[in-house]
Amino acid sequence: MNGEPKYDAVVVGAGPNGLAAAVELARRGKSVCVLEANERVGGGARSAETTLPGFVHDLGSAIHPLGFASPFFRSLPLGEHGLEWIQPDAPLAHPFDDGDAAILERSVDRTASGLGPDADAYRRLMGDVADDAPRIAANFLGSPTVPHHPLSLGLTGLRSVRSARTLAEANFTGEKAKGLFAGNAAHSFLPMEKPLSAMFGYVLGVLGHAYGWPLPRGGSQSIADALASYLGTLGGEIHTGIRVGGMGDLPEHRAVLFDVTPRQLLRIAGEKLSPRYRNSLKKYRYGPGVFKMDFALDGPIPWRDEACLRAGTVHLGDTLDEISRSEAAVWCGKHAERPFVLLAQQSLFDPTRAPEGKHTAWAYCHVPNGSEVDMTERIEAQIERFAPGFHDRILAKATMNTSELETSNANLVGGDINGGAMDIKQLVARPAASVNPYSAGAEGVYLCSSSTPPGGAVHGMNGFMAARSALRYLK
Structure with a gap:
């Protein structure tokens, strides 16, 4: 791309990890844009009236011991943005x-x-x-x-x-x-x-x-909404209803972080990844x-x-x-x-x-x-x-x-809510054997989903640590 990048970072996917990555980047002074395929943010932390009017159900996660214990979430003023x-x-x-x-x-x-x-x-x-x-x-x-x-x-x-x-x-x-x-x-x-x-x-x-x-008052959606609200105060942008099919769909950027699983990363950015990393992603197992x-x-x-x-x-x-x-x-x-x-x-x-x-x-x-x-x-x-x-x-x-x-939610491949099998092999090498599991093996490309350590659940730590990795590149 010619000219100066419009954003320091683009985050693909507005699930809890994508939003967490965007928040960490934005609070470190980086310009951030989040792109989400669905009309509402949240990914695995969304809520809706799926049965009868007035009955609010969690579409994904419901109870959050790891979310409440998350060192990253606890460092954010999410209570000021509606999370109770x-x-x-x-x-x-x-x-x-x-x-x-x-x-x-x-x-x-x-x-x-x-x-x-x-x-x-x-x-x-x-x-x-x-x-x-x-x-x-x-x-x-x-x-x-x-x-x-x-x-x-x-x-x-x-x-x-x-x-x-x-x-x-x-x-x-x-x-x-x-x-x-x-x-x-x-x-x-x-x-x-x-x-x-x-x-x-x-x-x-x-x-x-x-x-x-x-559990969060009002539904798990309130976790995602609080993250999105806080991101807005930091100057971050969120655009919903935008499905990214390839790298050419992204606005100009210096770095991109994907809140997706290996299958989607291969489809979107496969040609940009190294052959070794592509092969590792192809072998990744869903649970x-x-x-x-x-x-x-x-x-x-x-x-x-x-x-x-x-x-x-x-x-x-x-x-x-x-x-x-x-x-x-x-x-x-x-x-x-x-x-x-x-x-x-x-x-x-x-x-x-x-x-x-x-x-x-x-x-x-x-x-x-x-x-x-x-x-x-x-x-x-x-x-x-x-x-x-x-x-x-x-x-x-x-x-x-x-x-x-x-x-x-395209990240729930075959109904797998953990972003991949959580056996010993994929706990150690998630998604691939690498010193930096968040780097996608290409300059400025990062993975921040539950397919990276520490795995599934709503706690934002995958996004936080991927953002910290990207910040070293963006310094």
Whole structure:
């Protein structure tokens, strides 16, 4: 291109990571333009009335322990731009077939007291590092600090590389503690027998004790809207409804950051990338997808154990063995008859989500990547199993299979909400083996999506760190 660049940086994609990258660049004095294909910003953090008027549902993420703990988000004045976090009384409930539920409380001791024979074991596992959770979270999210307790990070690392089954069976004897841990570990989309699955069970539990599992008032859209609003005060521009098909579609720029996954990066900028980097992107593996449901309800979910009403999130999968079977089936390309279901009941704590006296529920289960199987009956059966009478509360529902999810957000390839499989290989080399995982192997081109470290979830750290990398080029 001839002449002076119009922008220091162009960011393609206005998901949380794209917006985070733009904010970091703008607050360091760079001129920034964000281009978004959809008519509204947010990517995996959008909300809409998908069932009935007045019922607000999250289209992507719903509960945000990592977003609340994010060192980058916590450094921004997002509260001044409309973001308000709500903390449910308890972060998580995990009901069992015997009618009782294990409750992840903010307190390690209160959580342990509900785990029967495993109370002391739970205190030993979680208590020795829970006080150091802020530093552990910072390290997990890629912002190294020195732990207050010298051994805490080392202990976390040693535990995390194990499989969830190995860790749970080595520490617990009862089904409640094992099931509670397995439900957290299943957020990894990995079989419970695979290394690294324990990391998710362990870190999400620690985050629950230290930060809770909060939800944003008004819907996850408010996270994206707050980032966009703050970006505007810094002079950044956002243009929606613009789909970038190639590098020639970009305005003049010095650097470009892509909040996309490897598949889209190859399509848009493949000719600009080095052959070695292109080959690495072609080998990048996507993980299992999800089948998602939104419910408009005539009242709260009638849980058999009413303690579940204290929690913003409910895991439905009973025992470690059942969750293990569900996740192993998906990993092998099959559909579990009793799928592990992640459910959020935001309207119990946020009255803006539904008309007075009514409620919402958000749920999904894991399915093979690209699955077209309708999991509606299986998800509803799992909820009914632990909440008899649930069906009678349904006023309306909306579903999205993997292809519908990808249509709504091109980054959800085959329904994969994590931007790629999160096994050991792709945690270390994400998206490719590189000293700088954010550099796309071409001058001035960067990747800032969940396909870079530290991976999925709404926390903005991928975008923040990609922006820091780009700033070294733009200095």
